Amino acid sequence: MWWIPGALAFFIVFAFFIEWVDRRFVARLQDRYGPIYTGTGGVLQPWADFIKLLSKEDITPAASDKVLFRLAPLVLPIFPIVGLCLTPILGKPIIGFDGDLIVAFFLMSVYTIMIFIAGYGSGNSFGIVGGTRAALQMLGYEVPFALAMIGPAILAGTLSISEIAYSQSNIWYAIPLALGFAVFMVCSLAEVDVVPFDIPHAKQEIVAGWETEYSGRKLALIHLAENLEMVFISALATALFLGGGYGPFSPPIPPAVWFIIKTLIVAIVISNLRAIFARFKIITLVEWSWKYLLPLAIVQLLVLELFFELGVIPWP
Amino acid sequence: MSVIQVPVGPQHPALKEPERFILHVEGESVVKVDVKIGYAHRGIEKIFERKMYIPGVFVAERICGICSAAHAVAYSLVVEKVAEVEPPERAKAIRTIAFELNRIQSHLLWLGILAHELGFDTLFMLTWRDRELVLSLIERLFGNRVTYGAVVPGGVRRDISDAAAKETVKVCEKIIERAREYLDLCLSEKTIVMRTENIGILKPHQSIALCAVGPVARGSAVRFDVREDEPYDALELLDFQMVVEDGCDTLSRTLVRVKETEVSAQIVKELAKKLPAGPIKIRLPMKLPEGEAVSRVEAPRGELFYYAVSKGGDKPYRMKVRTPTLANIPALCEMLKGCHIADVPVILASIDPCFACMDRVEVVDSSGRRRDLEEMLRRRGV
Numbered sequence: 001m002w003w004i005p006g007a008l009a010f011f012i013v014f015a016f017f018i019e020w021v022d023r024r025f026v027a028r029l030q031d032r033y034g035p036i037y038t039g040t041g042g043v044l045q046p047w048a049d050f051i052k053l054l055s056k057e058d059i060t061p062a063a064s065d066k067v068l069f070r071l072a073p074l075v076l077p078i079f080p081i082v083g084l085c086l087t088p089i090l091g092k093p094i095i096g097f098d099g100d101l102i103v104a105f106f107l108m109s110v111y112t113i114m115i116f117i118a119g120y121g122s123g124n125s126f127g128i129v130g131g132t133r134a135a136l137q138m139l140g141y142e143v144p145f146a147l148a149m150i151g152p153a154i155l156a157g158t159l160s161i162s163e164i165a166y167s168q169s170n171i172w173y174a175i176p177l178a179l180g181f182a183v184f185m186v187c188s189l190a191e192v193d194v195v196p197f198d199i200p201h202a203k204q205e206i207v208a209g210w211e212t213e214y215s216g217r218k219l220a221l222i223h224l225a226e227n228l229e230m231v232f233i234s235a236l237a238t239a240l241f242l243g244g245g246y247g248p249f250s251p252p253i254p255p256a257v258w259f260i261i262k263t264l265i266v267a268i269v270i271s272n273l274r275a276i277f278a279r280f281k282i283i284t285l286v287e288w289s290w291k292y293l294l295p296l297a298i299v300q301l302l303v304l305e306l307f308f309e310l311g312v313i314p315w316p
Numbered sequence: 317m318s319v320i321q322v323p324v325g326p327q328h329p330a331l332k333e334p335e336r337f338i339l340h341v342e343g344e345s346v347v348k349v350d351v352k353i354g355y356a357h358r359g360i361e362k363i364f365e366r367k368m369y370i371p372g373v374f375v376a377e378r379i380c381g382i383c384s385a386a387h388a389v390a391y392s393l394v395v396e397k398v399a400e401v402e403p404p405e406r407a408k409a410i411r412t413i414a415f416e417l418n419r420i421q422s423h424l425l426w427l428g429i430l431a432h433e434l435g436f437d438t439l440f441m442l443t444w445r446d447r448e449l450v451l452s453l454i455e456r457l458f459g460n461r462v463t464y465g466a467v468v469p470g471g472v473r474r475d476i477s478d479a480a481a482k483e484t485v486k487v488c489e490k491i492i493e494r495a496r497e498y499l500d501l502c503l504s505e506k507t508i509v510m511r512t513e514n515i516g517i518l519k520p521h522q523s524i525a526l527c528a529v530g531p532v533a534r535g536s537a538v539r540f541d542v543r544e545d546e547p548y549d550a551l552e553l554l555d556f557q558m559v560v561e562d563g564c565d566t567l568s569r570t571l572v573r574v575k576e577t578e579v580s581a582q583i584v585k586e587l588a589k590k591l592p593a594g595p596i597k598i599r600l601p602m603k604l605p606e607g608e609a610v611s612r613v614e615a616p617r618g619e620l621f622y623y624a625v626s627k628g629g630d631k632p633y634r635m636k637v638r639t640p641t642l643a644n645i646p647a648l649c650e651m652l653k654g655c656h657i658a659d660v661p662v663i664l665a666s667i668d669p670c671f672a673c674m675d676r677v678e679v680v681d682s683s684g685r686r687r688d689l690e691e692m693l694r695r696r697g698v
Contacts, residue, residue, distance in 0.1 A: 030441035195435055196507060204433045204661050207329050278507035279435025281658045 004094055011084050014260070015227035016046040021264065022230070022271040029275040046227070050220050058216030061123055068121025072114055073218040073225075079111040080228035087235040088162040088244055089263065091256040096162040101153055104161060104236060105146055108191055111229060112138045115200065118222070119210030130209025133282055134200035137190055140289035141197075145187035147297035151180040152240040154304060155313070161236070165244025165259075172243040176313060180300040181241045183293050188233045188270065190285070193226070195274035199282050234266035235259070242266070319347060322657070326355050330433065330661030333671040337652075337664075344656050349649040353642075356672040364635035369395050369469055369604060372632065376622075377463045379637060380673040382425060385418035386615035387637075388467035393548055394622040394635075395469035397609035399600055405550075405592040407471035412550040413484065413587050414458060414466055415613070416580040420491055421450040422616035423573045423580075426668045427498060430570060433665045434511050439501070446494045453487045456480060471597030481588045488585035495578040502570055512567040516651035516663035519564055528647035529640045530618020531576070532667050535569035537562035542614035554583055566666040573668075603630050615640055617668045641667070642674040 020035065020043050027034025035042030060069060083104050085094040093100075112134055119131020153159050155176065156167040164173075174181045190197035201209030214222055238244060242262050245255025280288075307313045322341050326334035334355035340348035360379055364372050376391035377384045389411055396403065403411075424447040431439035451461045458466040458474055466472050476484070502508055518528065523536035533540045541558045543551050559575040561568035608625045618640030625634040644667045651663050 026438075030438045031445050032441060195437070198435065202435060202658075204330050204435065275438045277436065278431070278439075278505070278511055280507065281511065281656070283656070283658075284510065 003090075007085075007090055007094055008081065010090070011081055011228065011231065012224070014263075015224065015231045016050070017043070018231055018234070018264070018267045019046040019223075019227045021267060025268055025271045026275045029272070050224065053220035053223070054217050056216040056219075058218060059213075061213050063123035064213060065121040065123060068117055069123075069213070070218075072118035072121055073214060073221040076111065076114050076118065076225035077221055077228055079107045079114065080225060080232040083107045083232040084228065084235060086161050087232070087239050088165050089235045089239075089256070089259050091245060091254060091259070093162045096160060098163070099159045101149060101159045101161050101164070105149060108145075108233075109138065109142060111225075112191070115210055118214070119200075122210070122213035124213045126206045126208070126212045127210050129206050130200045130212065133202075133206075134193075134210060136282055137197065137199055137285060140286035141187040141190040141293065144183050144289055144293035144297040145191070147294070147301065148180045148184040148187065149236075149240060151177040151300055151304060154301075161239050162244075165239040168243040169246055172241065172246075174241040174243075176307065177241065177300060177304070179296055179303070181237075183297045183300065184237060184241065185269070185273075186293060187289075188237065189273060190289075192230050192233055192270065194270060196277040196280050197285055198274075198279060199285060202279055230267060230270065231263065234263040234270065237266045238262040318342075324660060324664075330664055331669075331671070332429075333669070335669075335671040339652065339657070339660065341657065346652050346655050346657070346660070349652045351645060351649060353645070353671070354675050357675040358672075361635055361637060361676060364632055366631065368602075368630045369399075369600065369632065372635070373468050374463070374465065376637075377465065377467075380615075380639065380670055381462050382422045382670065383418060383615040383617060383620070383673075384463045385414045385467060386613055386620050388464070389415050389549065390611050390613045390615075390620050390622045391635075392467055392469040393611035393613065394609050394624045395600070395604070395632075397611060398607050398624055398626045398632075399469070399604045401470060401598060401600060403471045403598060404595045406475075406594045407596045407598075408549040409587050409591050410472045410474075410476055410596065411467050413476070413584050414454075414464055414472075415549070416584045416587075417450055417454050417457075418464075419580045419616045420577050420584075421447050421454070422668075423577045424450065426573060426616075426665075427570070427577075430512075430662070430665050431508075433661045434508060436508065439498075439508075443498065446491065449487055449490060453484060456483065468597070470600040471595070473597070475596050476588070476591060481591060484588040485585050488581040488588070491581040492578050492585075495574060495581065499571065499574045499578070502567070502574055509567060511659075511662060512565065512570060512666075513563070514565050514567075515659050516566045516569075516655060516666050517564055518647055518651050522650055523564075523647060526646040526650060527643055528618075529643045530614070530616075530668075531569050531572040532618065532644050532647055534558070534560050535572045536564045540619075542612045542619050546612060548611075548613060550587060551583075554586060556583070566662060569666050603628060617641055617670060618643060637676065639670065639673045641670045642676070644669075645674075 024034040035045030038044040038048045086100045086104050087093060116131040116135040119127040152164050152173045155173055156164040158164060193200055201211055211222055238259055245259045247258035319340050319342050322339045324337040324339060325331050326336050336352040338350040339346045363375050367375055373388050373391050376387040379387045424443045428440040428443040455461045457476055457480055458464040466474050518536045520537045523533050523538050537560060539560055543556055544558050557579055559572050559579060561571050604626045606626055606628045611622045613620050620640055621638040623636040624632050627633040648667050655663055
């Protein structure tokens with residue numbers, strides 16, 4: 001257990017690294033440079049931003065609910081960190097038990113609810129609208145998201161994230177569950193609030209949405225939480241669908257390295273997706289998730305059932 | 317359901333300039349819009365009266381940073397009409413090049429802003445990158461990027477060399493290629509179409525009744541373009557294709573502007589290939605005869621109108637400027653009716669507003685009663 005503090009530190013370092021990758025990648029897609037000055041190729045820029053924000057003035061608006069306003073940014077990063085502890089990102093999970101997939105899903109929902117509370121507690125009308133939008137958005141994508149995650153659990157015959165990851169030694173679940181993986185990726189865009197679904201902080205409509213009133217240390221923690229959430233969702237996608245720590249060849253390279261490489265690739269895919277779309281309207285998002293995403297997720301489960309019945313895939 | 321008032325502006329993230337729109341909202345949809353204009357009133361018309369005719373053009377150019385060449389050309393035309401002089405052919409061609417390059421950069425800028433309002437920042441970055449090509453070319457040709465200072469009454473101040481003309485052709489070819497790419501993108505990218513199609517409807521009869529101008533009118537299937545109705549400068553010599561779309565929504569206004577970018581690039585290319593020889597300027601007399609004149613040009617945002625009165629002497633007695641955004645405000649109010657709140661920024665952007673240019677009048681009512689724009693316009697017969 002000596003490595004747990006190291007692992008927690010690694011999550012945060014990795015979160016900042018992924019922010020840098022995301023910023024650089026999107027900048028290159030947009031024909032810009034992105035951060036290049038701090039550290040080699042600008043890799044320390046997220047750290048610099050974080051430290052600078054920590055030193056900035058921290059304002060608590062008079063109209064805010066003081067307890068919620070102060071609590072929300074402190075609590076927000078906890079959920080993705082706990083979620084990351086459940087994934088076998090370093091070869092094995094820090095805490096792994098049967099049923100932790102449900103806990104992971106619960107953590108994602110609580111994260112969104114915390115966003116709502118953060119917006120509501122700020123007492124700003126843009127903050128409240130942003131928070132409401134986050135909650136409304138969750139109504140849309142949550143059910144298909146859960147259904148998409150059930151697919152790998154059925155295939156592996158377990159509700160433990162690490163067991164699901166370990167059981168993909170023969171085939172990555174993204175292959176039989178291609179449809180479910182697609183639904184998962186679309187919903188994860190909504191979960192991490194990036195461009196087609198960055199509705200809760202659509203800056204052209206509602207300033208910074210639920211983050212509007214946050215500044216200084218609180219904003220730094222919120223940004224950290226958002227980066228960690230990105231890592232968490234990418235790691236979850238890797239564990240559930242992309243074969244976890246298994247790579248094309250294993251002996252010289254430990255599973256943790258494969259896992260981290262795949263997580264990075266998923267994060268890059270999310271960055272790529274966020275660069276090529278315009279923003280959806282909240283109505284369209286909710287409507288589409290119930291009209292298309294949910295039926296697709298159900299179809300995926302039916303297809304899985306059919307595979308079992310036809311004997312294409314043996315019962316777990 | 318009760319109607320609540322949602323203020324948009326004077327400070328709002330969707331507005332780059334100060335203007336106040338009070339949206340009467342029922343549930344999620346807008347039922348009525350009140351407008352209050354006049355926040356950026358700069359007293360420009362009064363400044364004209366204290367400037368001599370030639371320096372006045374630089375004031376005109378500064379009315380709008382984005383359609384600066386349109387203002388300079390319109391001002392020069394009106395002064396030339398009062399003075400009853402005609403600039404040389406070469407000057408006319410160079411003016412039209414400045415004018416159309418101005419339109420290209422304005423439309424590219426606008427496309428970027430629309431993309432930004434839609435949350436599509438990649439398109440925003442790419443269009444502004446291509447806009448940089450045009451701005452660099454403008455700097456090469458006229459020495460400045462924003463206010464060119466090239467067009468003056470009586471001609472232009474800077475000649476275009478053969479090498480520069482060749483470069484212009486090259487840049488125009490690139491712009492034509494890019495404009496086609498963007499047109500394809502606007503039509504094929506589902507997220508853009510979804511956010512713009514059937515948003516901000518303005519029917520042709522409403523467009524005519526509310527005197528919409530420019531791409532707003534042409535996006536509503538109204539054939540209205542000063543360049544065709546009343547060609548000025550070198551446009552008389554060219555075969556000009558007006559762009560009209562019949563979708564009557566934000567998407568068709570977008571398509572009009574993207575297609576116009578290509579048309580303008582074609583015009584500049586054609587002109588740069590065969591610039592007429594001759595002088596670039598004639599001397600304007602210091603004192604102009606008594607008289608009055610009107611000039612109309614098609615600025616990137618629509619019909620730009622200048623009216624000048626001379627009582628003899630070296631300064632205008634009165635100079636009236638009507639910018640296209642003012643003409644489009646009543647149409648904007650009509651478009652906003654019935655839309656969703658989430659669409660308000662997109663619809664606002666769709667008229668390509670330039671509020672700071674349009675503010676010529678400010679109503680200060682000592683009784684404290686608020687007057688809306690419609691009433692004000694009716695009173696003044698604008």
